Amino acid sequence: MGSPEEDTPRLKDLTIDNITDNVKAINDQGSDPRLKYILERAVQHIHDFARETRLSHQEWMTGIQFLTAVGQKCTDVRQEFILLSDILGLSLLVESIDHPKPAASTEGTVLGPFHSHDVHDEPNGAVISHDPDGEPCLVVCSIKDTDGKPVDDVKIDIWEADSHGFYDVQYAGRDGPDQRAVMRSGKDGVFWFKAIVPVPYPVPADGPVGKLLGLLGRHAYRPSHMHFMFEKPGYDHLITALYLRGSKYEHTDAVFGVKESLLIDLKPVDAEMAKKYDVKEGTKLISYDFVLVSEEDSRKLREKNAMAAMEKLGRRMKLYKGLPVPDVD
Template identity: 45%
Template sequence: MSDPTEQGYFTEENSAGVVISRNANAKDPRLSEVMAALIKHMHGFVKEVEPTQDEWLQAIMFLTETGHKSDDWRQEFILLSDVLGVSMLVDAINNRKPTGASESTVLGPFHVPDAPERPMGSDICLDGKGDKMLVKGRILDTEGNPVARAKIDVWQTNDDGFYDVQQKGIQPDFNFRGVFRTGEDGAYWFWGARPRSYPIPDDGPVGKLLGALGRHPYRPAHVHYIIDAEGMETLVTHIFDPDDAYIHSDAVFGVKQSLMAEFTLVEDADRIAQEGVDAPFYEVIHDFVLAPA
């Protein structure tokens, strides 16, 4: 007696349907749905491209090498997802915002969950490198009200283009990292250094793929944020320097128009003295609007 889920013998024409039918007894309906879509699109891709046996083996070896490059400190598959735009697409689908709320972007691989909480206005630049920068703004809700006790987790590279976790023993621990909490007025401010563009890790199979595609591995200059507040959706986002050379060609497609900030050079002597610094500095003013949970 034939299996009622069996849809006949495998042929080039009916390949996807036959494979999908074999999974009819899957215990998890969502897994069945996901696998059916995956099989349908994969078989459609193969029929469209018609790879040779050697080309298909090349693809298998690329994925094998990608797995070998991944370890506790580096996830090459996430990098692959990033450069193909899939990470940003998943982020967009899972972070649809109401009108007026700040947009999200990718978390990135260099967030550290236990960064120290610092007094508002602290300097997160611990190595003294770079052009001094004051970042400030307000955390608001979609009605324009200030959000008190919002937790703001920020991090960025140093002036050499590296995160502290990439240079253990070279940079101070928690260099360019800090957690701040807003007061009743929702205001935040901290000191850092003007960020620089930097390359994603490009010494592995994903970097080779970018090179073969004629693409660069650079991300435009940015500062990372995670903003949490009671009753609000958590916002994972960046602010970007619109004057950066790579602002229109981010290797991981993370740039959004609304996340571009203005980096203004302050050279007025009275203003410099007012802020308690001894040289010109960059000022960035950027508000964030949180969606209700």
């Protein structure tokens, strides 16, 4: 091995046509095969994008300034790059690739930018929304595995907007978490709590991503929904949400999260349930049976899908830590 200077590719007189292969070559000197593959594909696509659009210097500078503004809009409680990924459909795509769901299990959807770790553990039955303007809503759900057996002690993250369409983290003067909780499923796989009926709301539209939505003639709204995240060792991590059927924006969600299987109808609580859960008869009810897939089944399906996709690309690949890399042996 000579010095790095001698070993690297010769990079001179690069043109529109030869630059991509040479940038790939100089990026191929690291030791992590997965990082090298990711960079190889990133460089190919970024360069193809510039060639196919004949990107002008002025447009390039507009892009540089846009990405800079997106980065600078990010704070501890706001992630504008996730929002950008959301409105371009990348977030849902990555979720679909990374967490494939066998037919029998609950589908996943976008995490969104409002999940927070600043949240309290709550027991079943807790009131998790203290918004006086919200319409009360009882939520009673169960968690099962793909064999139909209840799954207990699942860690469940729940978060929703308030009746004005804002999450707690969007208020400058907030003094703690609200409209969110972490709870655990009981022995029967059931978890339940008291919240408010979700309402539609816009994603934060006062930053560069909101401006882009405007230029594209798109609205910033999401249909009414409540977020859920499920974690238990041995089960595939499930990020999902329940959407109210018939909600405005059901068909035009700004972040592409709605799935038929995740649509629910609000029902009124009957006399028996009202007594059991200590709510007024007629209170709105959200009820859903979530089905978790095992980590093993999810991994197998993800790896099978990955290799099938690689075969379609016509490239000789192998798995490295469960993810595809070129098979150069």
